[in-house]
Amino acid sequence: MSTWVPGADGSLFDVDNLPYGVFSRPGEEPRVGVRIGDFVVDLAPIAAAEMLDVHHVFQERSLNPLMAEGRQVRESVRRWVTGLLTDETERDLVEPSLLPLADLTMHLPVEVADYVDFYASLDHATNVGRIFRPDGEALLPNWRHLPVGYHGRAGTVVPSGTPVVRPRGQRPGPEGPTYGASRRLDIEAELGFVVGVGSTIGTPVSYDAFADHVFGVVGLNDWSARDIQAWEYVPLGPFLGKSFATSISHWVTPVEALSAAWVDLPGQEPEPLPYLGPGATQGLDIDVEVALNGEVVSRPPYRSMYWSPAQMLAHLTVNGASLRTGDLYGSGTISGPEPDQRGSFLEIGWGADGTFLEDGDEVVLRYTAPGTGGGRIALGQVIGRVEPART
The missing domain is CATH 2.30.30.230 (Fumarylacetoacetase, N-terminal domain)
Structure with missing residues (x-):
């Protein structure tokens, strides 16, 4: 056609x-x-x-x-x-x-109701575990049993091109915490899923109802201040190290445009509990490019993810939490098994204790997928330039 x-x-x-x-x-x-x-x-x-x-x-x-x-x-x-x-x-x-x-x-394409971010890449979770717990198990015991996530801040979801101001907060130090601008500003290259039709509180949404509730997908960058995050996230999880900005693309690609992109995920062991069903283990064959100041530094593959979009939706609502029009949930950092497939600078610069962003740096995330016409289609790109911290 x-x-x-x-x-x-x-x-x-x-x-x-x-x-x-x-x-x-x-x-x-x-x-x-x-x-x-x-x-x-x-x-x-x-x-x-x-x-x-x-x-x-x-x-x-x-x-x-x-x-x-x-x-x-x-x-x-x-x-x-x-x-x-x-x-x-x-x-x-x-x-x-x-x-x-x-x-x-x-402009921002959706009025974001709630924002939830997952941690669905086995390679990313394993890499981060090895970086932060070099003498322990890379994965915590629950990771292969449920899609781990955190509840973010809808009010700081911004459209592509919006400057990202370096956040301030408490950072760990050898003699206790200090306060100041983050020195370890990072990205997380992700895919976001936008909810169209809501649900009733108290009634879980089944994994096989994904297409009835999810309208489409966006490119997503979950900016992260790793030093602030490292100090605050035990025992309750990410807060100020994440809530300052999440960038999404201007364009929402409807799920019908991705009909040719669905693929089987690599596999899950042990088998998920029934509400996360074996019929929900399809992911998307989406290629991502991470460019820093015009140079492509990584190509993460979304098809390598562990938890599927439908499983994340089912887990998000299994306790009876309701969906609302405009809800956004992110996949978590997309990282593949190879060094050139990592979706965060924490992982990309692993040997150098991370490679973090300087003021003035610009990060661009680009996405392509198989189209129903036999070629490829592009999802909206996500652009962000770092500005200095403000007092």
């Missing part, structure tokens, strides 16, 4: 991708669009002209109203947009609303 949009056919943002975002033009309110090639389709006027039942959701400042409509509407809208961009007879209707991406300002 080919598109009539100039330059889009065969690109990483071809008609088999079609991610959603929120954009604005000078003097106008933000609203919902879909990306095709180097253009954004302003969906609101087209939907109004065609009197779509859900035309109002494209006039909103976030994707939340569209996501809340559910799977049936999500799939229907995708078919409608695909038809607009592949049927030459629709060209006269669409072209006035086809806007060059370079002329637009992109």
Whole structure:
């Protein structure tokens, strides 16, 4: 299936991708669009002209109203947009609303309700265990039995391109804690999952209901202050070392665009408890690039993860915690088994006690996956530049 949009056919943002975002033009309110090639389709006027039942959701400042409509509407809208961009007879209707991406300002695509981050990579967890517990077991006893996670701060989830201010806090020292700017600022290259349809408190969400609740995926960088984290995280876990910033991509790739990317994960031993079901052990064949100041320093593979997206969702709700539209959960750092597949600078610079970020450094995360058209599609990239700590 080919598109009539100039330059889009065969690109990483071809008609088999079609991610959603929120954009604005000078003097106008933000609203919902879909990306095709180097253009954004302003969906609101087209939907109004065609009197779509859900035309109002494209006039909103976030994707939340569209996501809340559910799977049936999500799939229907995708078919409608695909038809607009592949049927030459629709060209006269669409072209006035086809806007060059370079002329637009992109915004945070979702109003984040809650943010949870997992720790789902066996290689990352093993590496971190060996770094911090060189004389002990790399993995703690619970790690292979449940997806370990922590509850983050939704209010500091920011869109790609937002500067990241070096955090201050307590840091460990030989004579006790000191206070100041983090000296061990790091990244975590992750994949984020955005919830569209919520659930009822007290009722767990089954692993086989993943596609009914998850609208799509984003690139995600869970910035981490390793020195602050090391001092505070025993016994309760990450807090100020994580809560200062989490960056996500401008674009939300709908789960339907990833239909060709599902793969079996490497395997789980022991077999998970029934609520984490063996039928939930599929992951995504997504390649990640980590670039520091323009140089690619690592290529983590998401297909090597231990815990699957559906298992993380099931565990997140097994105690009866409810989902809300706009909930975001991260995969945790994506790291593969090879040294050039590590998703944090803590691991990349292992032999040098970590390689951490300096003021002015810029980190870019890029993502690609197999597309349903036989080529590859790109997920939204995540960019962040470090700014000095503020007093």
